[in-house]
Each structure stands twice: as structure tokens, then as C-alpha cells.
Amino acid sequence: MTENAPTGLAGLAFGGDYNPEQWPEPVWHEDVRLMREAGVTMVTVGVFSWSLLEPAPRRYEFGWLDRLLDLLHENGIRADLGTPTAAPPAWFYRAHPDALPVTADGVRYEFGSRGAICHGNPHYREAAAAITTQLATRYAGHPALALWHVHNEYGVPVAACYCDTCAARFRRWLIARHGDVAGVNAAWGTEFWSQQYADLDEINPPRTAPTVGNPAQQLDYRRFADATMRENFRMERDILHRLAPGIPVTTNFMTALSQCDSVDYWAWGREVDLVTNDHYLITDGRRTHVNLAMAADLARSVAGGAPWLLLEHSTSGVNWQPRNPAKAPGQMARNSLAHVARGSEGAMFFQWRQSRRGAEKFHSAMVPHAGTDSRIWREAVELGAALDALAPVRGARTVADAAMVWDWHSWWAQSLEWRPSQDHDARERADAFYEVLYDRHLTVDFAHPEADLSAYPLVVVPALYLATAAAGRNLKGYVEGGGTLVVSYFSGIVDEHDAVHWGPYPGVLRDVLGLTVEEFAPLLEGERVRLAGPDGAALTGDVWTEIVVPRGAEAVWTYADGLAAGRPAVTRHRLGEGTAWYVSTRLGPRALNTVLARAAADARVAPRAELPRDVEVVRRTGESGAYLFAINHTADDAKVPLEAPGTELLTGERAASRLPVPAGAVRVVRLDD
Structure with a gap:
């Protein structure tokens, strides 16, 4: 239980x-x-x-x-x-x-x-x-x-309110977070566009303005709105805990x-x-x-x-x-x-x-x-x-093979106005990386960027525009300890206040990736670039390119054309006992799979080529035993290899080396001890 x-x-x-x-x-x-x-x-x-x-x-x-x-x-x-x-x-x-x-x-x-x-x-x-x-x-x-x-x-459907009551609560929240008005000015970079505040009562929610508002203010307001809802939840939860203990x-x-x-x-x-x-x-x-x-x-x-x-x-x-x-x-x-x-x-x-x-x-x-x-x-x-x-x-607990770093604050920050390209979408990159891992039949845990990652041989970072210094140290320590890291473009750029980290891009990820980025070079709508790689493995990217300068990393694929022609496009950096990969353009599913295959080899994550596409195999283990779920999303019957014999719980039948899974069906085997 x-x-x-x-x-x-x-x-x-x-x-x-x-x-x-x-x-x-x-x-x-x-x-x-x-x-x-x-x-x-x-x-x-x-x-x-x-x-x-x-x-x-x-x-x-x-x-x-x-x-x-x-x-x-x-x-x-x-x-x-x-x-x-x-x-x-x-x-x-x-x-x-x-x-x-x-x-x-x-x-x-x-x-x-x-x-x-x-x-x-x-x-x-x-x-x-x-x-x-x-x-x-x-x-x-x-x-x-x-x-x-x-x-x-x-x-x-509503998370944030912009009324005067919320404005007053927001001011109190800001003092709790930043200490005083000077702290708010420092966090928000209010010297830009003459936005400095002399008194707390001058601060309002980021209401509609003639043009783009202060991004740090907008980010803090999303945090405030989320915290306000959570405060209300805690209020109700605590009443229930007090009056109905044990439920x-x-x-x-x-x-x-x-x-x-x-x-x-x-x-x-x-x-x-x-x-x-x-x-x-x-x-x-x-x-x-x-x-x-x-x-x-x-x-x-x-x-x-x-x-x-x-x-x-x-x-x-x-x-x-x-x-x-x-x-x-x-x-x-x-x-x-x-x-x-x-x-x-x-x-x-x-x-x-x-x-x-x-x-x-x-x-x-x-x-x-x-x-x-x-x-x-x-x-x-x-x-x-x-x-x-x-x-x-x-x-029983589900067993994962790899991890994906995800952070809602980074997503919020990246979604604000006036970024280098409106075509870059953090959620799209998360979907893309996840789908490739899914098609490689890997079960994925998600992780906060500052969480312990040591249990995972392979960690992917599809979109981490906002990355704290602690996150940078954590990812570096993970690689030094023997992990394999794959980072996508436009990551590590700003701190928790949406301020660009000192020095070249990618900010707090420079050391772990072994490179710097001189300049972003986003592509126009419909533009594509070719990447030349090992053994003639050519890839195609779109949306984004970068001027990458190796600082210890090796170029595995280089840009064959475009503004970054001749520059590294996909790099690999040996650091300590592990390896960090960097992908500086947006790759489609096949190209991304090609890169992740090499990273998985570094991580010693074995391919599962015997499993058909869209037949997922997931394990749960616990005190009552080990369970293998085989889910067939296709219109064809499939057979799934078993590491041990067992009993199929939905039919009561015994299963040996290969488990038949009819088209569109699910089978769950309790593996023998």
C-alpha cells in the first residue's frame, strides 16, 4: 500500500x-x-x-x-x-x-x-x-x-487577477521575496527604461502597457499568482487535516x-x-x-x-x-x-x-x-x-531509464515577449525530445534542474532558458560523476530574475558543455540548414542556429551552410567521468534520434530494437513483485521479449520468453521471482 x-x-x-x-x-x-x-x-x-x-x-x-x-x-x-x-x-x-x-x-x-x-x-x-x-x-x-x-x-481557467487587492498583496509578496524596494529594483533591473521605484506603493501588477513590460516583473507576477493559489490550497488542506485527521x-x-x-x-x-x-x-x-x-x-x-x-x-x-x-x-x-x-x-x-x-x-x-x-x-x-x-x-513503483530536466519558471520566462525567435517553443522541444526517448522505448522521469540526477545514466535538457547558478553546478557535477547530458539550444541563458548571466552564452552551462556561443543566429520562417557529420551522416536543422566556439568540446556535426557555416553545430565534451552533448539547432525527430543514439551509447543505455514502434513496455516493481506492462498501440499483433517467465494478470495465462500482445491490447505480466 x-x-x-x-x-x-x-x-x-x-x-x-x-x-x-x-x-x-x-x-x-x-x-x-x-x-x-x-x-x-x-x-x-x-x-x-x-x-x-x-x-x-x-x-x-x-x-x-x-x-x-x-x-x-x-x-x-x-x-x-x-x-x-x-x-x-x-x-x-x-x-x-x-x-x-x-x-x-x-x-x-x-x-x-x-x-x-x-x-x-x-x-x-x-x-x-x-x-x-x-x-x-x-x-x-x-x-x-x-x-x-x-x-x-x-x-x-484563471490563474492571475490584476485587481487592486491583488496589487496590495503583490507588494507584500515582493517585500517577502526581495527584502525592500531597493531589492525589487535590483531584481527587476529597473534602471532600464527609467522604471526605478522609490516607494512600494508605486508598484502595480504588470497590467497592459503601450509596449512590452518589464520581463522580470512579469515573471515575478506569475510566481505570485501561483503562490497565492497555493496559499489558498494550504488553507483548506490544513482545515481538513485538523478536523479530519487520517484522510x-x-x-x-x-x-x-x-x-x-x-x-x-x-x-x-x-x-x-x-x-x-x-x-x-x-x-x-x-x-x-x-x-x-x-x-x-x-x-x-x-x-x-x-x-x-x-x-x-x-x-x-x-x-x-x-x-x-x-x-x-x-x-x-x-x-x-x-x-x-x-x-x-x-x-x-x-x-x-x-x-x-x-x-x-x-x-x-x-x-x-x-x-x-x-x-x-x-x-x-x-x-x-x-x-x-x-x-x-x-x-509498486515505475522504473525509469532516463531523465528529462524541466522547470516551469524557465518555461514562463522563455514565453515572455521579445525573445530571439517566436518560432522557438520550449514545450515543442520538450515534446520532441520526449517522443524520441519514447520511440527508443525508454521510460522517462522528469527532474527539477537542481535535483539529484545521479541515478540516471542519461539526462536530457530540451529547454532550460532560465538556469540558476545552482542548476549549473548540479548539471556539471552530474557529468563529472559519470553521467551523460544532452542540452538543447537557448539553455542556461538567464538567472532567476531573467537577467542574462555574466559573460558569453550559454551562461551557467559554459563549463559543463565546454563551449561558448558568440551570437544567436535564428532562421527565418521556412529556412533550413544542413549539418555535416561523422561517416557522412547529414542532418537538417531549422528555426535556430548559433555561432559556437569550442572551449574543450569537440565538433561532431558542423554547419554546412548558413551564417554559421563551418562552425560546430553538435558538440561532445568529455568532463570528469562523463560526457555532455550540445545541440545548437532545432532537429526533427530522425535527426534528433541520430544524436541521442550516440549520447545513449556514451551512457551505455542499450537500444531496444526488438520492440516495435508504438508498443510500449514499462516496468513497475514493489514488495509484491515485478510487473511488466506491454501496451500495443498498433493495428498489428506484437510479441514482447520477457526477461523472466510469469503470469499474465488479465488473462491468467502463463507467459514464457515472448509475450503475445494482440493489436490494440494490453498485457501485464507478474514476473516470477
Whole structure:
């Protein structure tokens, strides 16, 4: 068992968001009957129920929730009980219109959606604390309670408010961070453009200005907004810990880099008792299962490598993209079990029964509008049985082969205006590096740039524009100790205040990479450069080039044309017991794989050429044994080599040297000791 798993669950979590307030009570009894048929073990309730729980200020109506939780308990179903603080009711905004957030343009949002919250507003904080206290007091000892679910998807859709209340809070936050006004001036470089402040009250949020604002101010405001939301979470968490001890507290993250860019999950991961995550496929033509794996690996990494929980995903199509295709037959289970392979302690959905009204009525659900005589329902029942069979996996940890350095503060800083090229995208580079590692069948941990990396033979740094001096020392120490490092362009450039490090680029990474960069030479749209390499291995780059000067590094590929013609393009630097590679242009998948193949050879990370593309193999190990997950995303049957014989948990069959994995299927082998 994991230390902070939902209480009372003997196996993996299976179920979804349940909104019984949308249905007459007789439907509830039908729901729990169907939940038992499907093997549901836990449902999330109350997340958006504030207006029902508190229909008027300090007038609470818990009768319906009492009956619901009792009904769940009678049927052996656990509850992930939400605090409804992501959607305050209309009466609250009527009394406190100043709790609605204000945009950088000075526009105050209106009531009528969700998440319209000024997190710095004292009236909101007071009301959130009050409803949380009432819930904790009433339900602390309820036998159905397994987990507390605070708020919902912090940062979505509004993370930052620019009102006068937040301005005052921002000033106090700045003093706590920088000491005094002089410290703020120093951190922000306010001598540029005559922006120096003489008094704290002169400082405001980075509201809309005639042209580009101070980038250090903008970066600090993102940090402040994130810290303000986290402060509100801690407030609710501490109430729950005090009044309902022993019940873990979480809030649902969204680690997919395409879905939430306003939250520093390294910081948030330290605050929750259990990391939970929401993931929805972005159907933009790419291989959606690769982004799924990436989000799951990042969720596990935020959890410090411990098991976590997939708290939301979809049974089929979502409702908020321009085009919302249905999942193919078998894809629901395949997606769900891919998350389990990468550390999730179950598979939960949004939602249980598909809504008839409201903005999400076309979002798929476990019980769709078509009812139980439907493919989705039959697949949900099959998935429940599969998760029941995988109960022994609970508590086992996913084994990683390599690490990727990622930092939200660096992403925030790089995303600000007036960078050398708008075509360089930190998230795109992270996706690109991850996809190559995925196609090399390597399981990836993500790591903060100052984290201990010594356990990994190979570490990649796809985009670390902002790198502290401590991060530079850490990466250098990693290589000196025997690690293999691969760094992509435009990394190591600025410090935590977005100030360029003294001396030539790449700043704090000069020593570990054994080079300097005289000048960035971004390419125009559509331009490409050729790279000449060893044994005639030619590569092509786009978006970016640099004038690289080796200072101990050797050139492995050189630019064959362009402004940097004849200069090093990809370098290798032996340092201590390890090796650091540098890639100074944007490479496509095949070219990037060529470079990473050489780096992997330095790291002695063996290729897994026997595994077909899009057949992923992931291991989880724990006290109960070692488990090999084989997930076939292709239309062809595959065979996966086994290091030891074992028992396939989904079919009960014995597996020997090669495991058959049918097209579109998942197999999980408990390896013999």
C-alpha cells in the first residue's frame, strides 16, 4: 500500500466524477446498481455543489449529501469528497463582486462559468474556509470517506487577477521575496527604461502597457499568482487535516504541458498528500498516446517517483476542442492502463453519467446518453474487471531509464515577449525530445534542474532558458560523476530574475558543455540548414542556429551552410567521468534520434530494437513483485521479449520468453521471482 492512498481501498481506484444533484434521487439507486456492475470502487462527489450545500450565506443543507454518502457506503463504494471552492454561488458574487477576477486590461469577469475567482480576495478566502470547515466537521468520520479533493484544477481557467487587492498583496509578496524596494529594483533591473521605484506603493501588477513590460516583473507576477493559489490550497488542506485527521488531501493537477502552464507543479507536489492528475487527449493529428505517456511520467515525477492517481480522463470524446473525435474501440482501456503502467493507482473518469444540460453535456461519460446498451458502457465494465485483476500492482513503483530536466519558471520566462525567435517553443522541444526517448522505448522521469540526477545514466535538457547558478553546478557535477547530458539550444541563458548571466552564452552551462556561443543566429520562417557529420551522416536543422566556439568540446556535426557555416553545430565534451552533448539547432525527430543514439551509447543505455514502434513496455516493481506492462498501440499483433517467465494478470495465462500482445491490447505480466 502507498502511504497516502485513498483510505479503505483494497485495490485500484475505478470510477469517476459523480454529480447526482443533476438527477432525481430514484436515479441514484440505479447509478449505484450500475456502479457495482461495473466494479466501481470510488467516485468523486461535491466538487461543484456549493450552491446546493450553502444556498444562502451560512445556511447549509447537507441532507442530500448525507443520503448520497450513506448510499455509496451501503454499496461498498468509497468517496473522494470535494470542497466546492472552484465555483462560488451567485449569492456570493452578488455580495462580493470584487471577488470576480480582473484581467490585465482592467476588465472584470462576470459570474456564469466556473473558476472566476480572485484568489487574493479576503471574502473568497473567508467563504472557502467556512464551507470547508462545515464539510470537514460533518463528514470527518463518515465510513465512505476515502479522500479529500480541494477545489478543482487550480489555474484553469484563471490563474492571475490584476485587481487592486491583488496589487496590495503583490507588494507584500515582493517585500517577502526581495527584502525592500531597493531589492525589487535590483531584481527587476529597473534602471532600464527609467522604471526605478522609490516607494512600494508605486508598484502595480504588470497590467497592459503601450509596449512590452518589464520581463522580470512579469515573471515575478506569475510566481505570485501561483503562490497565492497555493496559499489558498494550504488553507483548506490544513482545515481538513485538523478536523479530519487520517484522510489524505489532494487537488487535481493537469501535468500535460499543453493543458496548464500557470502552475509550478514541483512546488505543488510537496503540498498534497497524494498527487492526482487529470489528462485529456489533444487530438491535433499527433500520436496522442505519446503525450499521454509524457503527462503520466510528469505526474509520477511530481510525486517524487511514488504512485499517484489518474483522477480524470475521458471514456471517449471531450467537448472543448474544435473537433472532438470519439475514441476507437479498445482505446479507453489502453489509455487507462497506460497511466497505470506509469504509476497511477487506478483510472478515474470525468464523469460517471453524461449530463443532459450545461456546458459539458457532450463530454463523454461512463454511462453515456446511449445508456448501457452501448460500446462505451460495455468497455467500462470490462475495464473495471481489468483493474480488479491488477490489484496486486498497487504500491509498486515505475522504473525509469532516463531523465528529462524541466522547470516551469524557465518555461514562463522563455514565453515572455521579445525573445530571439517566436518560432522557438520550449514545450515543442520538450515534446520532441520526449517522443524520441519514447520511440527508443525508454521510460522517462522528469527532474527539477537542481535535483539529484545521479541515478540516471542519461539526462536530457530540451529547454532550460532560465538556469540558476545552482542548476549549473548540479548539471556539471552530474557529468563529472559519470553521467551523460544532452542540452538543447537557448539553455542556461538567464538567472532567476531573467537577467542574462555574466559573460558569453550559454551562461551557467559554459563549463559543463565546454563551449561558448558568440551570437544567436535564428532562421527565418521556412529556412533550413544542413549539418555535416561523422561517416557522412547529414542532418537538417531549422528555426535556430548559433555561432559556437569550442572551449574543450569537440565538433561532431558542423554547419554546412548558413551564417554559421563551418562552425560546430553538435558538440561532445568529455568532463570528469562523463560526457555532455550540445545541440545548437532545432532537429526533427530522425535527426534528433541520430544524436541521442550516440549520447545513449556514451551512457551505455542499450537500444531496444526488438520492440516495435508504438508498443510500449514499462516496468513497475514493489514488495509484491515485478510487473511488466506491454501496451500495443498498433493495428498489428506484437510479441514482447520477457526477461523472466510469469503470469499474465488479465488473462491468467502463463507467459514464457515472448509475450503475445494482440493489436490494440494490453498485457501485464507478474514476473516470477
